[in-house]
Amino acid sequence: MSLSPPKKSHERGFSHALFQCADLILPWLTPQELANVSLTCKTLHQIAHSITLHRSLDVSRSFENLPIPFHNTGDQHPYAYFIYTASQIILSSSPSLNRQFWGPNSSRSPVLPWSDSSGAEMGCARDSLIRPGASWVNMVDESGCECERCEKVSEDNVIGCACMELDGDEGMGIMSECRTSCGCGLECGNRLSQGGIRVKLKVVRDLRKGWGLYAAQWIQRGQFVCEYSGELLTTKEARRRQRIYDELASNRRFSSALLVVREHLPSGNACLRINIDATRVGNIAGFINHSCDGGNLSTVLVRSSGALVPRLCFFASKDIKGEELCFSYGEIRVRPTGLKCFCGSSSCFGTIPSEHT
Numbered sequence: 001m002s003l004s005p006p007k008k009s010h011e012r013g014f015s016h017a018l019f020q021c022a023d024l025i026l027p028w029l030t031p032q033e034l035a036n037v038s039l040t041c042k043t044l045h046q047i048a049h050s051i052t053l054h055r056s057l058d059v060s061r062s063f064e065n066l067p068i069p070f071h072n073t074g075d076q077h078p079y080a081y082f083i084y085t086a087s088q089i090i091l092s093s094s095p096s097l098n099r100q101f102w103g104p105n106s107s108r109s110p111v112l113p114w115s116d117s118s119g120a121e122m123g124c125a126r127d128s129l130i131r132p133g134a135s136w137v138n139m140v141d142e143s144g145c146e147c148e149r150c151e152k153v154s155e156d157n158v159i160g161c162a163c164m165e166l167d168g169d170e171g172m173g174i175m176s177e178c179r180t181s182c183g184c185g186l187e188c189g190n191r192l193s194q195g196g197i198r199v200k201l202k203v204v205r206d207l208r209k210g211w212g213l214y215a216a217q218w219i220q221r222g223q224f225v226c227e228y229s230g231e232l233l234t235t236k237e238a239r240r241r242q243r244i245y246d247e248l249a250s251n252r253r254f255s256s257a258l259l260v261v262r263e264h265l266p267s268g269n270a271c272l273r274i275n276i277d278a279t280r281v282g283n284i285a286g287f288i289n290h291s292c293d294g295g296n297l298s299t300v301l302v303r304s305s306g307a308l309v310p311r312l313c314f315f316a317s318k319d320i321k322g323e324e325l326c327f328s329y330g331e332i333r334v335r336p337t338g339l340k341c342f343c344g345s346s347s348c349f350g351t352i353p354s355e356h357t
């Protein structure tokens with residue numbers, strides 16, 4: 001047995017300084033950078049290992065109410081790396097989106113300068129459910145909503161307002177939630193999407209579909225699940241990025257999460273378009289896979305912030321008992337050799353929907 005000589009005080013000081021520096025810097029690194037650093041010495045290897053473990057325990061870096069863990073028993077990817085934002089951000093107001101602190105020593109990840117840019121103020125429009133096809137522009141009613149309806153909170157505290165009943169039809173629902181001027185609080189049944197994620201979720205790896213979002217508890221039909229957050233893009237920028245993503249996907253396995261929402265105005269002459277890209281900067285909704293049968297989520301445009309752009313939210317379209325959460329990416333398939341679909345539904349079309357953006 002060989003005993004190493006006791007460390008001299010300057011060596012102990014060096015180790016301590018190295019540890020402190022690494023603890024500050026390593027949580028900012030990408031997985032590749034972390035892997036490179038971890039090869040250099042035992043101390044850095046250990047710190048990198050604990051950061052990897054920590055990252056796999058919560059996709060949301062504590063930005064959401066509940067931790068959302070990664071589960072992967074299929075291959076070597078412990079987690080997916082991207083910059084997390086719990087709400088929509090506007091591209092032009094995001095100066096530097098390259099890095100985000102993600103490590104064990106943050107009880108709350110530092111808030112990036114742009115994370116509040118969506119106007120988190122709870123302004124909202126009239127508390128009514130507008131059917132698809134209706135215009136969602138100019139719906140803001142400055143006089144506030146008829147809040148007596150909001151007081152009808154159900155016993156299980158899930159759906160409190162008659163006007164919140166979800167549209168069971170196919171396609172996109174549109175609704176408005178209460179805002180500050182309504183006088184009601186966050187517990188109001190007409191603010192379902194404003195309190196963040198309240199259901200337990202997890203992100204599970206599938207060898208064919210990649211990561212997918214799963215319910216980790218029973219979710220009642222109509223319950224709010226999550227918002228689709230990411231970078232709000234101009235149409236020009238969305239088209240530019242889509243071309244890059246298509247190219248990347250043709251060369252190697254690459255998952256993009258650029259969602260285009262189109263809303264036709266009643267006149268039929270115009271179409272409003274929202275481009276949300278969750279590929280590089282986004283939230284857990286970027287992991288929701290496609291299902292040809294419509295899946296178990298309804299997409300609803302929610303206007304609640306007083307901002308011009310509504311938020312795209314997902315609500316359970318049926319009772320969900322711990323299965324994968326899916327929705328339909330659309331009906332149109334412009335690419336004959338589109339990505340193969342593995343949704344597994346009886347109505348599977350064989351390829352994932354694709355459109356010209």
Ligand SMILES: C[S@@+](CC[C@H](N)C(=O)[O-])C[C@H]1O[C@@H](n2cnc3c(N)ncnc32)[C@H](O)[C@@H]1O
Nearest residue numbers: 209210211255257286287288289290341342343
């Ligand atoms: C918005 S991302 C969903 C999350 C993605 N699975 C991941 O690992 O990041 C969309 C991509 O997921 C994959 N995907 C989604 N639904 C799928 C399905 N039904 N079958 C096969 N792949 C699917 C495709 O690669 C698609 O481009």
